[in-house]
Amino acid sequence: MADATRDIENLIELMAKLPGLGPRSARRAVLHMIKKRGLLMTPLADAMHIVAATARECLNCGNIGTSDVCDICTSEKRATGELCVVEDVADLWAMERGASFAGRYHVLGGTLSALDSMGPDELRIPKLVDRVKTEGITEVILALNATVDGQTTAHYIAEQLEGLGVSVTSLAQGVPIGGELDYLDDGTITAALRARKSF
Amino acid sequence: MADATRDIENLIELMAKLPGLGPRSARRAVLHMIKKRGLLMTPLADAMHIVAATARECLNCGNIGTSDVCDICTSEKRATGELCVVEDVADLWAMERGASFAGRYHVLGGTLSALDSMGPDELRIPKLVDRVKTEGITEVILALNATVDGQTTAHYIAEQLEGLGVSVTSLAQGVPIGGELDYLDDGTITAALRARKSF
Ligand SMILES: [Zn+2]
Ligand SMILES: [Zn+2]
Numbered sequence: 001m002a003d004a005t006r007d008i009e010n011l012i013e014l015m016a017k018l019p020g021l022g023p024r025s026a027r028r029a030v031l032h033m034i035k036k037r038g039l040l041m042t043p044l045a046d047a048m049h050i051v052a053a054t055a056r057e058c059l060n061c062g063n064i065g066t067s068d069v070c071d072i073c074t075s076e077k078r079a080t081g082e083l084c085v086v087e088d089v090a091d092l093w094a095m096e097r098g099a100s101f102a103g104r105y106h107v108l109g110g111t112l113s114a115l116d117s118m119g120p121d122e123l124r125i126p127k128l129v130d131r132v133k134t135e136g137i138t139e140v141i142l143a144l145n146a147t148v149d150g151q152t153t154a155h156y157i158a159e160q161l162e163g164l165g166v167s168v169t170s171l172a173q174g175v176p177i178g179g180e181l182d183y184l185d186d187g188t189i190t191a192a193l194r195a196r197k198s199f
Numbered sequence: 200m201a202d203a204t205r206d207i208e209n210l211i212e213l214m215a216k217l218p219g220l221g222p223r224s225a226r227r228a229v230l231h232m233i234k235k236r237g238l239l240m241t242p243l244a245d246a247m248h249i250v251a252a253t254a255r256e257c258l259n260c261g262n263i264g265t266s267d268v269c270d271i272c273t274s275e276k277r278a279t280g281e282l283c284v285v286e287d288v289a290d291l292w293a294m295e296r297g298a299s300f301a302g303r304y305h306v307l308g309g310t311l312s313a314l315d316s317m318g319p320d321e322l323r324i325p326k327l328v329d330r331v332k333t334e335g336i337t338e339v340i341l342a343l344n345a346t347v348d349g350q351t352t353a354h355y356i357a358e359q360l361e362g363l364g365v366s367v368t369s370l371a372q373g374v375p376i377g378g379e380l381d382y383l384d385d386g387t388i389t390a391a392l393r394a395r396k397s398f
Contacts, residue, residue: 007253008263017233020224024381029217031289033247034254034263040216041251047210047332051229052236054206064207090230107248109386150308182223 008034058152060131062107062124064089078104081138085128085157087111087145090182095143098189103141106131111149112156123153125160132166142170142198145180207233261306263288267356277303280337282330284356285309286344289381294342297388302340305330310348311355322352324359329363340395341369344379356394368395 008030016026033041057063058070062146065071072078082103086092092105108123110116120126132140140161144150171192184192207229209286214225232240256262259270264270271277281302291304307322309315319325331339339360343349357367370391383391 007246007249011243011250014239014243014246018228019228020220020275025219027289027292027381028219030250031263031287032218034250037251037254040213041247044210044213045244045247045251046238047206047213047249048232050206051210052240052244055233064230066206088230090226091370093226182226183210 022090055185058128061105062089062109063092063105076091079136080104081136082141082183083128083131083135083137083139084141084143086143087150087153088182091143091145093191094182094184094186095193098186098193100190100193101141104135106175111144111147113149113154120156120160127155128157129164132164137166139167139169141149141193142168143193144170147180171196188192207373219382221355227330230255236281249327251368257306257327261308262304268270273305277301278335279303280335282327282338283342284327285342286349287381288350290342292379293385293388294392297385297392299392300340302338303334307343307352310343310346310352312348319355319359324356327356328359328363331360331363337346338366338368340392341367342392343369346379369370370395 013023014031015029016023018026021025021029026079033044037098054066054070055064056066058065058068058073060069061072063070063167070133080103082101084095084101085106085108086095086101087108089107089112092107095105097103106124108125108128109122110118112120113121128140131137136193140157142154142157148184154170161168173190211222211225211229214220214228215222215289217225220228220263226329232243239384253265254263255267257264257272258267259272260269261272262269279302281300282305283291283294283300283302284305284307285294286307288306291306294300294304298362305323306329307324307327311317311319311322327339330336339356341356343351344352353369370388
């Protein structure tokens with residue numbers, strides 16, 4: 001079974017690199033896909049090829065789209081003057097599922113962290129300051145995770161925005177201490193957004 | 200972001216159909232893949248296409264290979280007269296990782312269960328009886344999960360093999376009550392195989 005094993009082992013090894021999957025769950029997933037070749041494995045492979053070929057990071061905000069500048073950044077409707085800063089695209093998706101925010105986003109791609117040696121440049125913070133100056137932003141909402149790194153990053157950003165005449169707020173109610181945004185239900189995010197307070 | 204969202208949502212929905220992944224872990228996995236397009240998503244899609252195109256069930260034993268009859272069934276080295284009956288290909292893989300079994304396998308593809316309406320025909324049990332008669336089998340090792348359905352199936356198979364002059368054994372030591380084979384470490388499987396007892 002040399003060749004089949006090699007191809008299948010290769011697939012299992014690649015699957016095991018996905019977050020949340022270990023070797024055992026990767027094996028289970030691969031067996032499940034082999035059983036559902038036509039209905040699942042081939043459509044999944046096709047969907048991956050399409051997304052791999054078309055998805056790209058928005059040069060303006062870091063969101064994932066199919067063009068150099070994403071649809072939220074190009075939509076005039078989203079030019080409300082509000083700019084929501086999130087750590088990750090998953091958090092942007094969580095905010096959009098809440099459907100209570102009409103403005104634009106700025107995706108940092110992480111948090112300031114001495115351990116990971118992530119600095120302001122890696123986090124698009126200079127770009128954020130630039131956008132605040134040029135996009136008619138009146139309010140920056142810091143929707144960062146309630147973790148130590150998230151809050152350190154929020155304070156750093158607030159400092160950088162001082163003197164630019166922009167109101168800096170943060171999500172308040174509903175985000176539990178140590179909690180991560182992407183785990184919250186849509187209602188909690190909506191409540192936290194409505195009750196946002198001055199930073 | 201209409202199109203990007205539709206393609207990405209489609210990919211997330213397909214990923215969420217894999218066992219062990221829910222909507223949230225599917226979203227995380229897709230974001231991770233988008234970040235690692237070249238290193239992970241494209242190779243993964245390619246590996247899926249290869250396996251989808253080449254993998255097939257062995258007509259003799261139910262193992263997964265690339266030809267009508269798998270390499271274990273065609274290898275003369277594996278014609279030891281021992282036939283190990285497992286529920287699933289994952290269990291066959293677990294046995295092979297243990298590397299202590301030199302014979303051939305028979306993969307049932309499940310267990311007898313009134314609830315799922317799985318009958319002997321669905322489980323290749325007639326084929327098993329046929330193999331015992333024609334492949335020079337001297338011992339059938341029932342390596343089924345220590346669950347109620349697994350043990351019901353073991354008893355049913357033992358009945359079907361009565362009078363065929365074949366010794367029927369089952370994995371004994373080391374398989375915990377209610378435990379599933381695929382969860383055990385290699386050493387436990389080896390010990391259980393060595394201490395196998397008459398059924
Ligand atoms: Zn954008
Ligand atoms: Zn076979």
